[in-house]
Amino acid sequence: MAHDTSAVITSHVEAAPVRVWFALTDAEALTAWYWPASMHPRAYSEPVVGGRFGVDAGDMGFAGEYRELDPPRRLVQSWRWAGDDRDSRVTIELAPSGAGTDLRIVHDRVDEETAEMYRAGWESCLTRLPAYLAATPSAESR
Incomplete structure (x- = not known):
């Protein structure tokens, strides 16, 4: 099984990069938008x-380690889905775009089937991010 395929996801949200960075790195924020609240994520x-x-x-779950942090522009992390026997890698780049932020997520070091699963997963998660950001305008100032 080759582990050299990447899932590449791009998105735009109407929030400044510093707010998106907070949503990607704060535990409480991750619980609020990553999975539906009905799943009671921790x-x-x-x-x-x-x-x-x-x-x-x-x-369902995943865990990893932060490998590179360049707030609020880029983060790189190892990633392991619960039950997997090896890590993959996620690189998230944030770029200001108008009043918002363009995101580019590359989830690599996976096989093609896993890349498709991660692509769908990221796209699903990212549909909840704008509502979280709209509901918490000053979350990063906590």
């Missing part, structure tokens, strides 16, 4: 190089 996040993060929603 999260943890220590956004420092070498820090751990993860989201658990019962039968």
Whole structure:
């Protein structure tokens, strides 16, 4: 099984990069938008190089380690889905675009089938991000 395929996802949200960065790295924020609230997700996040993060929603979950952090522009993290036996890698780049932010997510070091699954998963998660950002205009100032 080759592990050299990438899922590439692009998105735009109407929020400044610093707010999107917060949503991607704060445990409480991840619990609010990553999976539907009905799944009662739990999260943890220590956004420092070498820090751990993860989201658990019962039968589903993932965890990893922050490898690179360049707030609010780029983060690289290892990623392991619950039950997997190896890590993949996620690189998220944020770029200001008008009053909002363009996101580019590359989830790599996976096979083609897993890349398709991750692409669909990221796209699903990202549909909830704008509502979270709209509902929490000053979340990063906490």
